[in-house]
Amino acid sequence: MLSIDTIRVLYPRAPDAHVAAFAAQAATVLKSFGIDQTTNRLHYFLAQIGHESGGLTIMQENLNYRPERLPQVWPSRFRDPAVVSRCAGRPEVLANTVYCDRMGNGPFASGDGWRYRGRGYIQITGKDAYGLVGQSTGIDLLRDPDRAFAPEHALKVACGVWAWKGANAACDAADFTALTRKINGGTIGLADRKAWLDKVRRTLGAPIPVEDQPDGPDVVAIQRKLQSLGYRELGAADGIIGPRTQAAIIRFRQDRRLPDGLIDDMLLQALGLR
Helix, strand or coil: CHHHHHHHCCCCCCCCCHHHHHHHHHHHHHHHCCCCCCHHHHHHHHHHHHHHCCCCCEEEEECCCCCHHHHHHHCCCCCHHHHHHHHHCCCHHHHHCCCCCCCCCCCCCCCCHHHCEEECCCCEECCCHHHHHHHHHCCCCCCCCHHHCCCCCHHHHHHHHHCCCHHHHHCCCHHHHHHHHHHHHCCCHHHHHHHHHHHHHHCCCCCCCCHHCCHHHHHHHHHHHHHHCHHHHHHCCCCCCCCHHHHEEEEEHHHHHCCCCCCCCCHHHCCCCC
C-alpha cells in the first residue's frame, strides 16, 4: 500500500532510516489502529503527520527561542523581562519553565519539562501523554522518551497519539478542521495541513483501468463542473483523468459523504450530470 517510493514522493526529505521503517511497518501498524480502513483516515493521517513533522524531518520540538519571540508564544508566562532573559536561547531551561507542574510533569527542578518535551511525527508532550501512549503501544516511553522519534517506533507512536486523540472519528465525519483541533488544540497551520492533504490525495489517487474511463468530453464536463464548485486543484479541464483530477474527485466525494471511488453514477448524479 505505502511503498518506499510512495513515501519518498510524499516526504522527499525524510531520512532514509525513517522511510525504510515506515514502509516496512505501515501495513501492519496502520491496520492495527484502523487507519487504513477508509480513504479519509489514511489521507488525513498522512497529511497531519506531514505538517507536524515537516515531512518526517522534524522529530523534536525546537525550544531555542529569541527573547522577542517568547512573549509571543507564551504571553502569560513571559511578562517579566528577567524570566525572558533566563529562558531565551536556553532550550532546557525554557522547557522546564513552561512545562513544569502541568501535563503530569513535576516542578522545575524535576526536569520533566525537558525530559517530556515534544517528540515524534505527531509531537507528544508531557509525562501523562508519554505514559498513556506508551501504555497503549507497548513502548516504554517514560523510561526512554527518545523512542518516540526512533525510526523503529515513530510510526507506532504517532498512531498511538492518533488513537488517544480520537482522530478516526473526525476523519469519519470528513471534518479536517475538527481533526486539526484534536491534533493541535487549535487550527494553527491549517492552510499548510490542507496543502499536505492535497499532496497526499494527488500522490495516492488510485489509477483507473483504461477500459473503465469515460471518454474525453465526459471527463471535461466533470472537470468543468468541479471547477465551478471550487475544486480548482484539478487544473485545466483537459479531458485527462490524471492525479490532480483524481484528487479533486476524491475530495468532492468525501465532502458529499459519497462512498470511496472515482467516476461512477453516484458522482455524476451528485454533480448534476445524470
